[in-house]
Amino acid sequence: MRRSVGIAIAVFALVGASASPAQAELGSGAVGRYIVVLKDGTDSNLLARLHTSELGVAVGHIYSSALRGYSAAMTEATKNRIARDPAVAWVQPDRVYRTTAQTTPTGVDRADADLSGTANIDGVDERTDVDVAVIDTGVDLDHPDLNVYREGAENCSLLGLNPDDRNGHGTHVAGTIGALDDGNGVVGVAPGARIWPVKVLNDAGSGSTADVVCGIDYVAAHADEIEVANMSLGGAGVDDGNCGETEGDIEHQAICRAVAAGVTFVVAAGNDGADAKDSVPAAYDEVITVSALADFNGQPGGGAAATCREDEDDTFADFSNFGADVDIIAPGTCIYSTWMNGGYNTISGTSMASPHVAGAAALYKSTHPQASPEQVKQALQLAGTADWAWPSQDGDQTQESLLNVADF
Template identity: 40%
Template sequence: MPLLTPATIPAILPWNVIRVKAPDAWARTRGKSINVAILDTGIANHPDLNIAGGINTINGGSYADDNGHGTHVAGIVAAAGRAGKSLGTAPEVNLYAVKALNEDGEGFVSDIIEGINWCVKNRMNVINMSFGVLGSESSDTLHNAIKRAAKQGILIVASAGNEGRSSGVIDEPASFKETIAVAATTKTNKIATFSSRGSGISVSAPGENILSTWLGGKYEKLSGTSMASPHVAGGAALLLAGKPGISPYAVKTRLQKKALKLNNYSSLAQGAGLMQLDHIFRA
């Protein structure tokens, strides 16, 4: 990857990666050696993405994305910046596609659990889950799978949900205490109107009009807490790479401690605040 200079940074980096101050952490690491799984609709081949491997838990077929969502999420974590369009938060991680959601972005809890189990078996360090599970019938089985992954030292990041100000609760699996639950912010450092409110939010990250990788080698702008979560997955990967041996709990605590508290919002909307990566390696 070419060295970033002040002259090239503005052209490559979108506002959202600058806003979480990821470039300030890159002097120490860009996430190399950390395995990040995107548990989603798969990841499509793209000039800006280096896919290390993956699995399709739906039918055992290709883990290529046939929806777009997973590819977009993956780029926010790890886009390589080759086309000058964007760089991900942690552009040198090992990126894995865990396709558990279909072309409509829907899936069964059993396929999600199979994906989590694959992540445990294949020694993932971080799992990003930019989705919410509807209904409560299977929440215990999902929660138990996440507990098992957390006990193996895997850091799990999840989107809070897009139900807005009156939601009162955040989505599962973000509501499980073993995850880092992420709310969405705007370019003006406000909590996005669509971002769910409720107890359990850990931190916030940009989630409105986020440019990232898309199907067919393209780029698209999307909004949602789905876009906020991978910023934090990438930030967590940087911390894991820069401080080998740090525990998932310590990662979560440190990201919260270094976050920027946003004015006029309670912790039910923003958690500890907007993730900031410029001082994450300092005590």
């Protein structure tokens, strides 16, 4: 079983002090953050003021109860000078700490992934044994909260280069699918699922049919390993018929053959507030097309205040495409997930709804490895609920099933 383990690194900005004439020589060089520990009986406030006036240190906290001392920004030369002060016990670097709490994003909460026995979200890193391709802008190959299968990474956008994400979109998608259940950062719907980065969009988030087909072709070539593929992307086009009737549409033909090889494709409906029939791959019958729910607190019932964008809680997102080609709805507003450069970010779109369903498909495939893509689609639709406000902004007369994986 392939595993990858990352180490989280937090970076904090440094605050420098302006140099006074009295400390011009000591103030040269890089500024660092230190903690000055004073000997018992020393007046912390007095000595901190003295060191500020004489040496130009930029004092932060002053400690006077649990211990005597202060924190400050200063150069290494100033630190060494202070360490020789008879009233100083020692000076130590100000180390970086990070939260040990893990956030359950609202979308993961609303899909009841925290109730799934297969997901088993409990802060302990037990990974979902499923491989998911993220056909997107790439994925942050070193993100500490993702199980990236680097050996399976492919770059169809810039041939010959690694598929690292310089946009953020693909990494965000990957986190919603399978961020690690390790007590840190966020957690995905299928925690720890192996992510195959397949870069088909450039760093500006755009690409061509040729690049997208290259990504689908790559997934089909690895259909014996990849169970699920997510495509949070789309372009203008129409469904030209069922598989076998795809002459003239290479993207549809490629997806048909990859689906026939056993890969479940989950795609975004699109963000035009229009019928998904005019967008591909959303219009294709062989994929699972996902519209977006506006949800701001991870709970049913509505009434929650909007957060990162204006919309009405628990309703069809005002930007989401709709129509007969949509198969299921999932949370897609103000979704918190992983981001490039080891970070995290909150964004909205059907691009964010789709990976919730891809994660759900991964959960299902982990316990039903022989299920066909059509069987996976039916299972997700049957497990869904009607527990969201409808009709709302939805432009059709069908209430899509809302993703729910509590019983998976």
